[in-house]
Amino acid sequence: MSEVVRKYIPLLITFIVGVIAVLDFYTTVPAIRGTFTVLKNWGIVVTAFALGVGAVNLFRVHGKRIAERGELWPLSGWLLFMLIVFVVVGLSTGKFDASWQYKWIYNAIMLPLGATMYSSLCFYMAIGAYKALRIRNIDSLFLFLTAIFVVLGNTPMFPAALPGFFYTREWIFKTIISGAYRGIRIGVGIGAVVLGIRTILGLERGYLGRA
Amino acid sequence: MVSTDVGVWIAAFFTIVATSYAFRDNIFFRFAEYTFIGAAAGHAIVMGVKNVILYGWTHIAGGEPSYWIPIILGILIYTRYHPKYYWIYRYPIAFLVGIGVGISIRGAIHADFIKQIAATAKPLIATTPLGTLNNIIVFVGTVTALTHFIFTYEGIHKGAAGWIPKIGRWMMLAAFGGAFGNTIMTRFSMYQGRIIFLLRDWLGIIH
Amino acid sequence: MSMWEKLAAIPREIVLTIVLIAMIVPAIRPFGLPIMVGKMSKDWYNTVDSLPEGSIVLFDIGFGSGGYPTLGPCAIAALHQMFEKHLKIVIMATALEGSMMYPLIMEKVKPEKNYGAEYGRDYVFLGYIAGEQTAMAAVLGDIHTAVKEDYYGTSIEQIPLLQEITGPESFALVAYLTTSGGIAEGWVYQAYSRYKLPVVGGFLSMMTPSLKPYYDAGALKGILDGIKGAADMEYMTHHPGDAMRATDILSATQTIVLIFIIIGNISYWGSRLSKREGEK
Numbered sequence: 001m002s003e004v005v006r007k008y009i010p011l012l013i014t015f016i017v018g019v020i021a022v023l024d025f026y027t028t029v030p031a032i033r034g035t036f037t038v039l040k041n042w043g044i045v046v047t048a049f050a051l052g053v054g055a056v057n058l059f060r061v062h063g064k065r066i067a068e069r070g071e072l073w074p075l076s077g078w079l080l081f082m083l084i085v086f087v088v089v090g091l092s093t094g095k096f097d098a099s100w101q102y103k104w105i106y107n108a109i110m111l112p113l114g115a116t117m118y119s120s121l122c123f124y125m126a127i128g129a130y131k132a133l134r135i136r137n138i139d140s141l142f143l144f145l146t147a148i149f150v151v152l153g154n155t156p157m158f159p160a161a162l163p164g165f166f167y168t169r170e171w172i173f174k175t176i177i178s179g180a181y182r183g184i185r186i187g188v189g190i191g192a193v194v195l196g197i198r199t200i201l202g203l204e205r206g207y208l209g210r211a
Numbered sequence: 212m213v214s215t216d217v218g219v220w221i222a223a224f225f226t227i228v229a230t231s232y233a234f235r236d237n238i239f240f241r242f243a244e245y246t247f248i249g250a251a252a253g254h255a256i257v258m259g260v261k262n263v264i265l266y267g268w269t270h271i272a273g274g275e276p277s278y279w280i281p282i283i284l285g286i287l288i289y290t291r292y293h294p295k296y297y298w299i300y301r302y303p304i305a306f307l308v309g310i311g312v313g314i315s316i317r318g319a320i321h322a323d324f325i326k327q328i329a330a331t332a333k334p335l336i337a338t339t340p341l342g343t344l345n346n347i348i349v350f351v352g353t354v355t356a357l358t359h360f361i362f363t364y365e366g367i368h369k370g371a372a373g374w375i376p377k378i379g380r381w382m383m384l385a386a387f388g389g390a391f392g393n394t395i396m397t398r399f400s401m402y403q404g405r406i407i408f409l410l411r412d413w414l415g416i417i418h
Numbered sequence: 419m420s421m422w423e424k425l426a427a428i429p430r431e432i433v434l435t436i437v438l439i440a441m442i443v444p445a446i447r448p449f450g451l452p453i454m455v456g457k458m459s460k461d462w463y464n465t466v467d468s469l470p471e472g473s474i475v476l477f478d479i480g481f482g483s484g485g486y487p488t489l490g491p492c493a494i495a496a497l498h499q500m501f502e503k504h505l506k507i508v509i510m511a512t513a514l515e516g517s518m519m520y521p522l523i524m525e526k527v528k529p530e531k532n533y534g535a536e537y538g539r540d541y542v543f544l545g546y547i548a549g550e551q552t553a554m555a556a557v558l559g560d561i562h563t564a565v566k567e568d569y570y571g572t573s574i575e576q577i578p579l580l581q582e583i584t585g586p587e588s589f590a591l592v593a594y595l596t597t598s599g600g601i602a603e604g605w606v607y608q609a610y611s612r613y614k615l616p617v618v619g620g621f622l623s624m625m626t627p628s629l630k631p632y633y634d635a636g637a638l639k640g641i642l643d644g645i646k647g648a649a650d651m652e653y654m655t656h657h658p659g660d661a662m663r664a665t666d667i668l669s670a671t672q673t674i675v676l677i678f679i680i681i682g683n684i685s686y687w688g689s690r691l692s693k694r695e696g697e698k
Contacts, residue, residue: 006298010305017306021313025612037560042281043310043552044564045267046303049285051259051514051548055252056289075241079249086253096261097517097546098570106518108218109225110254112405113247114483114515116229119401122671123233126437127430129395130678134686142381143388144683150392151676154623154646156451157669166454172389175345177627178634179352180386182327183379185631186353187360189323196316199308207308208301209291233434258514262548269566314551318607322637330635349634386627393644394624395675396668397488399441400645403667404487406441407660417446 011202018200055083082109146172212415223413226405327353352386355379422692425685433678440674444666451669453662458626458633459650462618462640463499465591471504473590474582476557478605479523480596482515485622486522489595491661492620492642493523495651496593501533501540502655506579508561508589510544512553512601517546517569526659538577545569551604558586558608558615586613595620595642602629610637620647 017039023029024036062076070076086105093099097106135144152158153169198204214220225243232240263285270278284303291300331353335346359379361367368376410416469475477497481489500507511517520543529535544565547553556564561583565574574580582588592609594617596602602621609615610632620642621629632638642651645668648661 006301010301013302013305014309014312017309018313021310022317025317037556037563038277039310040314040552040556040559041266041270041564042278042284043307044547044549044556045263045278045281046285046288046307047549047552048259048262048266049282049288049303050307051255051262053288055256056292058248058252060292072241072245075245078242079245082246082249083253083256086250087256090253090257091260095571096257102257103518103521104218105250106254107522108221109246110250110515111483111486111518111522112222112225112408113229113243113250115401115487116226116405117244117247118484119398119405119487120230120233122395122398122402123230123434123437125395125398126671126675126678127433129675130428130433130682131426133391133679134683136686139381139384142385143391146385146388147392148388148676148679150389151395151672154392154396155669155672155676156453156665157449157673159454160451163454170456171345172385173627173630175348176352176382177386177389178630179349180356180379180382181627182331182349182631182634183353183356183359184383185323185628186327186357189319189327192319193316193324196312196319199312200316207304209304210297234431255514258517258546259548262546265545265567266547266564273566310552314555315604315607318551318603318611321611322603322606322632322635326635326637327631330631390624390627393626395672396646397622397624397644399668399671399675400623400664401484401487403441403445403645403664403671404490404660406445406667407663410442410445 007205007208010208011205015200015202018196022200058083146176214413214415219413223409226409230405351378352382356383359383420689420692422685422688425681425688428678428681437671437674440670441667444670445663448663449666449669451665453649453653453665455650455653456643456646458641458643459647459654460640461633462496462620462642462647463651463654465616465618465639466496466499466503466505466593469503469505469590472506474506474508474579474588475500475591475593476589476609477507477509478554478592478594478596478601479509479511479516479519480513480594480598480601481519482513482597483518485595485597486519487660488622488645488648489597489620490519490523491645491648491659491664492595492651493519494526494659495648495655495657495661496595496620496642497523497527497529498532498657499651499655500593501527501529501535504533504540505590506539506582507541508544508579508583509541510553510557511546512550512594512604513596513598514546517543520569538572539579542577542579543569550598550600551608554604554608555612558589558592558613560585586615589615591615592617593619597622597625599625599628606632606637618642623647 020032020036020039023032059080062079065076066073089105090096090102093101133144135141149168149172152165159166195204228239228243231237267278267282284306287299288303291297331350335343335350337343337346355375356379358367359376366372411418479493529541535541567573568577592605592615594605602619602625605617605619610617616639618640619638623644623646626641626643633641642648645661645664649665652659652662
């Protein structure tokens with residue numbers, strides 16, 4: 001009984017919901033369409049609840065660090081403070097993200113941080129290209145040649161001087177990249193479908209977590 | 212003219228501090244990092260609450276009591292933190308996995324498999340010699356790249372047949388080189404936005 | 419340390435400072451280089467251009483602060499074209515920060531001032547909808563059961579544009595801009611595979627190689643390829659903005675990167691050849 005409730009019923013839920021989703025695509029039975037419409041809308045709500053899991057984890061990890069005066073514990077306190085500030089400002093006006101107060105703190109804090117954190121990797125790209133992009137053997141020669149021609153085509157200065165660089169880039173994308181990535185895409189697609197079918201059939205159970 | 216907006220100054224501070232990590236790890240960057248993580252988690256909560264109200268509670272208030280089911284399922288996600296009843300969270304996760312997998316495999320079969328094979332199975336001969344050459348390169352690239360990933364039959368990687376996956380490997384390396392070239396452009400194009408913000412919106416040097 | 423080894427050992431602080439200067443100088447003194455429009459951007463433009471006036475477009479903001487410097491200009495230019503064509507636009511966000519991008523984009527597009535557009539009649543914003551592909555399937559399948567209010571809290575029964583939507587066939591085009599591979603694939607699966615709707619997609623340049631097979635197979639009718647696509651759109655729509663300015667910065671920075679790549683390879687091969695000669 002315990003194993004049925006803990007393991008087999010969740011697997012059954014995955015199977016039923018997954019099959020309805022797939023049947024919705026391949027059939028025109030109104031009952032299936034209607035059921036799947038309801039399930040989709042429910043899915044939005046359940047996913048919305050899942051958005052808070054990250055915050056709970058942060059409270060657990062950083063709360064423990066503050067309590068034990070661990071490494072950089074004042075910054076942990078600042079992290080939780082910022083979390084609470086955003087939640088309070090977001091929920092207090094009744095307008096959530098549409099309030100001018102929330103937009104202000106987002107534009108002042110999250111927007112510059114998000115934009116800079118992702119983009120400052122460009123400096124590592126420059127260092128990496130300088131230190132690592134070397135022609136060591138025939139394999140790296142292929143990688144190097146196309147990288148150089150694509151960079152030359154992407155740099156507007158060179159096509160402005162010689163349009164051939166632009167057309168070479170377009171040709172690389174049209175032929176080499178299209179061909180190889182189509183092969184990769186088919187392989188990825190087969191893998192995704194097989195994994196999906198195994199998940200629906202209950203053969204992949206990793207998502208159930210610990211026993 | 213230098214901006215007098217407090218928000219712009221705060222944004223400029225965080226931009227400079229977040230960039231400083233590229234030169235050296237420092238406490239100011241750590242401060243920015245922890246700020247971002249806390250803000251991002253707070254933002255997720257705000258959007259989560261809004262979605263629960265808009266897409267859950269609004270339905271219940273509108274006379275659809277069945278929407279209590281996803282709300283209960285959503286609350287049950289947090290049982291994962293309970294030492295004894297953690298297994299209850301498998302119910303909402305099973306629901307999400309079922310929907311996610313079912314919704315995506317139907318599209319994957321069509322777009323990643325059928326359409327790609329149909330696009331490959333086109334006549335190689337084009338109206339121009341260059342067009343024919345291009346079609347041959349695309350076909351060879353697709354087939355050899357796929358062959359590279361056949362691990363169940365070892366014979367394909369040996370002898371004369373071994374050239375096919377080898378060509379596939381070279382085609383993929385060439386493709387990855389092109390992707391790397393695009394990655395360089397992506398990263399620099401992202402950071403240039405910050406440079407323009409600092410020079411235009413903060414310092415007023417450009418317009 | 420030999421000359422070759424010195425070439426390979428330029429301190430990272432010097433490399434980074436040179437890169438930083440290469441970004442700042444063209445921003446202050448633009449080169450004004452010409453734009454060569456790529457085929458994928460042209461196809462996006464032509465796909466939107468071929469739509470009759472009054473057609474309804476579903477536009478997804480699938481990016482947040484990380485993608486704003488690149489995809490923000492894409493969104494602005496794309497929306498300029500759609501408003502100029504008097505298309506009706508249902509805007510939604512599948513990215514968590516997408517709803518925060520909306521006001522930043524619209525304050526540049528200014529649809530009321532520039533095009534006489536009216537919110538509710540010509541365009542509407544649904545806000546962030548959780549679930550990625552689940553949200554896409556819900557909105558496309560039956561928007562009236564999925565969505566009850568817009569971003570501002572107005573009931574959808576009071577929004578004329580949404581009353582015109584009777585099903586997925588009401589949408590003439592699905593357009594999305596995203597930094598997420600899942601969202602990019604998701605729209606192809608949900609809009610194209612499921613409902614055979616024409617789809618155009620914009621994403622970061624580094625995502626283009628892996629998503630180009632969809633364009634080659636006809637699942638995507640056009641692609642905006644990061645900042646390059648944004649510059650192409652600004653050029654084609656005659657609305658110069660941050661993307662065209664960025665092309666000058668890209669010219670300088672990528673040239674610097676190329677120079678460093680060449681220096682790195684010269685030092686590598688110089689060391690190898692001189693070692694071999696030393697051994698002889």
